[in-house]
Every structure is written in C-alpha cells, then in structure tokens.
Amino acid sequence: MKNIVLIGFMGTGKSSVGRLLAEKLGYSFVDTDTLIEERTELSIPQIFAESGEDYFRQYEKKIVKEVCSRANIVISTGGGVPMFEENRLSMKTGGNILICLRAGIPTIMRRTKGRNNRPLLKNDESKMQSLLEKRMPFYDQADFMIDTDDLTPLQIVNEIIVYLRRKKN
Numbered sequence: 001m002k003n004i005v006l007i008g009f010m011g012t013g014k015s016s017v018g019r020l021l022a023e024k025l026g027y028s029f030v031d032t033d034t035l036i037e038e039r040t041e042l043s044i045p046q047i048f049a050e051s052g053e054d055y056f057r058q059y060e061k062k063i064v065k066e067v068c069s070r071a072n073i074v075i076s077t078g079g080g081v082p083m084f085e086e087n088r089l090s091m092k093t094g095g096n097i098l099i100c101l102r103a104g105i106p107t108i109m110r111r112t113k114g115r116n117n118r119p120l121l122k123n124d125e126s127k128m129q130s131l132l133e134k135r136m137p138f139y140d141q142a143d144f145m146i147d148t149d150d151l152t153p154l155q156i157v158n159e160i161i162v163y164l165r166r167k168k169n
C-alpha cells in the first residue's frame with residue numbers, strides 16, 4: 001500500500017495530525033524531523049547552528065527518500081521538504097498520496113509562538129508571509145488540501161479519512 005504524506009508550512013499541524021491519522025488508520029508513523037533528530041542525536045536547532053541549513057537539507061533529502069519508499073506509513077514532513085525537486089520526486093514515488101495542511105498567518109503565529117524549535121521562524125509576520133507565499137506553489141501540488149484554521153486535529157483526521165475512502169471507491 002501507498003504512504004500518506006503530509007506537507008505544509010510550519011505550524012499547520014503536520015506532526016500532530018500525522019500521528020493521530022496513523023493511529024486511526026493503523027499505520028506506522030514517521031515524522032521526518034524526529035527521524036533526523038534520532039539519527040543525528042541532535043535537535044533541529046542544533047543541526048542548523050552547528051552544520052547549517054544546507055547540511056540539514058541534504059540530510060532531509062536522504063530521509064525523505066528512504067521513508068517514502070516504504071509502505072503503509074503516514075509521513076509528516078518538515079515545512080521545507082516540497083521546495084526541492086528531489087523531494088517532490090521521492091514523495092510521488094509509488095503513488096504516495098500527498099495531503100497539504102494549510103493555515104493563515106495568525107493561526108501559524110498562535111500555534112508556534114513561544115517555541116524555539118524552528119530556526120527559520122523568527123516571529124516576524126511579514127517574513128513569515130513572504131516565505132509562505134514563496135512556498136505556496138509547491139504546497140499546492142498536493143492531491144488534497146485542507147484549511148485547518150477552524151478545525152481540531154481530530155476533525156482534520158476525519159476529513160482526510162473521508163477523502164481517502166472516496167478516492168478508493
């Protein structure tokens with residue numbers, strides 16, 4: 001069976017929704033950031049600080065390729081993953097289903113405020129807006145998109161399950 005891959009900007013809920021979706025579907029769950037942290041034994045901010053973003057992106061590409069070639073897993077990606085052609089190819093391999101979670105800037109600010117685990121998020125609304133705009137065309141390549149502003153993680157999971165059932169029939 002194919003994998004279900006969640007993409008989207010930071011704070012849209014990929015990690016939390018992915019875990020819950022996997023539970024509901026009886027699939028395994030992999031979060032690419034968590035796997036990178038486990039393999040390197042470093043936190044994401046430590047990797048950025050010690051080795052730089054380019055090193056992180058190379059490592060991320062290897063991890064994305066590896067997990068996307070597996071089966072029956074829900075994969076939550078980091079927000080930068082769809083920006084790279086190599087990752088887009090890895091994610092589409094074997095007919096994986098790509099689901100994009102969306103949220104507006106106020107929601108993203110609210111959900112990520114007070115956390116310092118995202119080195120690219122500087123609590124600057126206009127920078128966030130321009131990064132989101134730059135990335136939007138790549139997020140839009142997903143098979144299915146959900147606006148998460150007014151939904152709980154459980155409601156989002158239910159919407160995804162309805163979509164998957166409809167797609168199957």
Ligand SMILES: Nc1ncnc2c1ncn2[C@@H]1O[C@H](COP(=O)(O)OP(=O)(O)O)[C@@H](O)[C@H]1O
Nearest residue numbers: 009010011012013014015016111148151152153
């Ligand atoms: N639909 C939602 N409603 C309210 N809070 C949410 C929702 N989705 C995620 N969150 C919260 O927002 C924060 C960021 O979510 P996370 O899953 O880490 O996002 P991402 O992996 O996309 O960066 C977490 O504290 C999470 O509990």
Ligand SMILES: O=C(O)C1=C[C@@H](OP(=O)(O)O)[C@@H](O)[C@H](O)C1
Nearest residue numbers: 009010011033078079080118119
């Ligand atoms: O958008 C990005 O470039 C990033 C998003 C983060 O993951 P989340 O989207 O899960 O926050 C993490 O991979 C890293 O901080 C870089």
Ligand SMILES: [Mg+2]
Nearest residue numbers: 014015077078
């Ligand atoms: Mg995440």
